[in-house]
Amino acid sequence: MHLHLQCSDIKILLVFAKEDAQSDGFWWAADKMGYKCFIAHNAEGALECYLDKHHDVVIIDHRNNKSFDPEALCRSMRATKSSDHTVIVAVTKRIAPEKDEPSVLSLLKAGFNKYVNPAYERLTGYSADEVIGKDATEMAKADRNKTDLHDTINNQLKKGKFWEGTYHTRRKSSDVGISTHCVFSPILGPGGKLSHIVSVQKTTPDTSYSDRIKEAEYNLANGGVAHGYPRRRESLAKIHSMTVEAPITKVINIINAAQENSPITVVQALDKVLEILRTSQLYSPHFVQPMKEGDTMTSDLVGGLVSQNVKRQLITSSQESSSVSHSKPVSGHHIHIPNNLLSQMQPEVLEILELEPSWDFNIINLEKATAKRPLVHLGLKAMARFGVCDFLRVDEMTVMNWLNLIEANYHSTNSYHNSTHAADVLHATAFFLTRERNQAVLDQMDQVACLIAAIIHDVDHPGYTNAFLINEKNPLALMYNDQAVLENHHAALGFQLSWKDNSVNIFKNLTRDEYTPLRETIIDMVLATEMKQHFEHLNKFVSCVNKSTLKLEETSSMSGTGSPDSMAIINQLSTPENRSLIKRMLIKCADVSNPCRTTEMCIEWAKRIAEEYFIQTDEEKRRNLPVVMPAFDRKTCSIPKSQTSFIDFFINDMFDAWDYFCDIPDLMAHLQENYRYWKEKSEDEAS
Template sequence: MKRSNTTGEAAIFRDVSLKSLKSQTGGIEAPISEVLTMLRDVSSRVDGEPAQTIKDAMKVLSSHELYAPSINRFRDADRIATQYYDGLIRLHHPARQRKRSVVDAHREKRGSHGERRRVSADVKNALENDNCWKFDILHLEKVSDHHALSQVGMKVFERWKVCDVLGCSDDLLNRWILSIEAHYHAGNTYHNATHAADVLQATSFFLDSSNVATHVNESHAVAALLAAAVHDLDHPGRGNAYLINTRQSLAILYNDNSILENHHIALAFQLTLQHNANVNIFSNLSREEFIQMRHAMVEMVLATDISRHFEYLAKFNKMSVIDVAEEQRDTNSLTICDMLVKCADISNPAREWGLCQRWAHRIVEEYFEQTREEKEKGLPVTMEVFDRNTCNVPITQCGFIDMFAREAFATFTEFAKLGELSDQLESNYEKWKLMTSQWTPSHNTNLIL
């Protein structure tokens, strides 16, 4: 039955041209972004010392940790106060040596090849184009008997010389990724090890962009790859709101804040550092190197919390990479990697149509099951739209692109010079849009099949 073109339905589909993006998203501008915009406007109308003062203020407001104290008045003169600052506030003490960019690191390591792993012919063929955006991770899932994460993981880690950075053996890294893979829930239709493999492959693809690699240091690149691999570890197939409403122990433990994201990264380090497992890939790092690697991985995994999506997007939008000091370059590197892993996590709508559609069916199926369980238990329904008996799947996909994916991909791909990904996203959007009028609840019966 053809759906009527009501005003409410028409509002679902917005003008999707990238030129109109700014006006479309004006309603979700962060307050700090508005302040920076006002200061930028003022600075363009003044000269001399006032202009420089405004620029200095903008630099402070654009810092990675806006509310982290910068206490300088006593640090050189008061030894006790300095120790309080370092011990209770600063917590970790980043080294000041210049860090190699991904470009520099790969130039130095060119020609270095590790020992090749033995894989079946089918898996080898499936891995052949793993550095391409059209890579079919779902085919690898099939031919590897659901070991896509360990298979693509070791190939990606080999390309990026992760063992060299961590100072560990290929065998140790292989044991680690197998342990991580084993702690994903195979029964989840979406949040499983194959999704982690997909995010890892996308992360590697983004890091391959020359404009990204120029501004990302080597340790952050490795942290991004490892964070991608663990970013949904032990995901129960239910969202944060469900865990809060059912008073799950994880919700109590993490005070209802980024519950799953905190759990994913905490468990990753628990598994890695346990003494009897022999999978500690960080054992040869210095204390300072480990602290920095851990800090970066935690930051990147927490950035995948969709409830903080616009916060990280605003931070990335206000980043400047022109004529910045060494310390700011390190902050920029982490900001870029936060955004990079975020985009990798929500990259399905920008994949080739066949993959886009199959991934959409997988996550919708998982949401259907959560909604069913919530209704059976008399719980608040987290997302009423994902009721199997009424859901119009294409509309939900258009809604996700409108709300989250479009601006994130437009912003990041402009920076990374990967505009073809945004083009693919818009093409998929149009396909979903055309399907909305023909979709009926009967299509929801066997989405995965």
């Protein structure tokens, strides 16, 4: 929708419970055109503002709004006398082409404009019944409109572009056309075909009519509701509407909006700008041929100081074991199981592991059946399923010994950050790897790296947060300069333990060229679990992966070629930068997937993490350290409130983005169900 009305006194009211990319887009467009724009966050404030200002256009958010009833608000506005000159627009979710429009009738009954508003009827003399369903060009013809003008407009619309200029609208029972400033905007339906036309008209100064209309007039003259490109899933609405947006994301959104009204040369130039902005490493230069031939000094400097895998020596076991560590690795007690290890497990354990491919797999049952040693058993099953032994060229006993050693270095006394959590993250990681798009984009090295990263991502976690370790001046915090303290420790210790001796070294048979990228990927994924970088990783993923995918999907639809999972999209996603972002998002979602589990599992994990935070708060008070999370006081804490806050702030946007990318409807259903559960519990506590 384009608000290109040449009138500075147009007043627009935005009614959004919370400001997002959608509301920002409307505000930016209105500001660019010099319109007066107001925003309200609730029904009471919106109605009060409307009665005072009598806005020409009211845009109401109708996307699963829990804060107010959009239809009731529309009815209240329509009950006022001034609403005859007001266009009221509902912002709704896009509907898939194969689905009906269940909300249209209720919207019309509530008073939202679908086809023409009363001002259009008075301006032209045509009633809505006479206009709806008619050809727009037939209804608007006048002598002063030349045939070539219609051809120009039609050509623009068929290209998916809007047309703006002076147009002459026919008045009923008159051969004289009304001179208007008009914008024709195309609405593309399935297959990219022109479905409807939105015309925004304003009487120009030379018109002789005294009752010049001061509002925008929206006319869907071909019949039907103006929907844009149909989305694969409703969660795609979140791609352009995140709760917390980074500045670079807002810049990208502004450029996207600017492209709509720009000449083709500017559009192409801005496309190149967007391509640069969407790279995952904005400040890392790409060295193609930066050095003159023979300039070995510069080459060595660049290779040694910038590149991560140029002239790097393989780290041997002696080199790693001599590094400083303030956490004493545990030797572990090996579980002696002969070859064909999976078949030799206890029947009860095997029965539980049969459900491992399912998302509803119960890791707590495995914890009980294995006497708190679920990581070894689930690890063997998952790594066998993905062919890890074949990829690493090691036998199953080496993998089992490694899993046993890693699990022994998790603290079983932690209520949450123990080997059961690691096994749970491993299960989620394996599940995500089986999604169709991940299988198309990630190769076996990526899969193996993901599984190993999940297994070691919290090894030797002390049960306290980074902030606690920094505040107590823990040796780990001093070693890593207060930067991603635990995440750096987990990654480093995971490799130290692996190189301990040949009986546990799963990397021993890899060549340098195989080991180096695998190690880099594992470290990158483990470091991505630091919540301090949560919004940076999420915004990069949305901007570089999802929005690029969406653009290709829209292009395929408009051209009538390809499909949402065409090779063009897979090739776009398979760039090294995008694969890194996908793997980071994969382990991040796996790490905090508790709210997307069954309600029973969600409740159990919520209790466990709360208990761990309670212990930290108790320890901070006992030692007179700064209390990092005062809300987690065991005497006053509301676990339901903590869960709803966590879901609102961290989980919703991230899993909406992840759902769009790899299609996880079952998880999203669990998430909604669990949110309702915690919300009800929170309300019960409040009452």
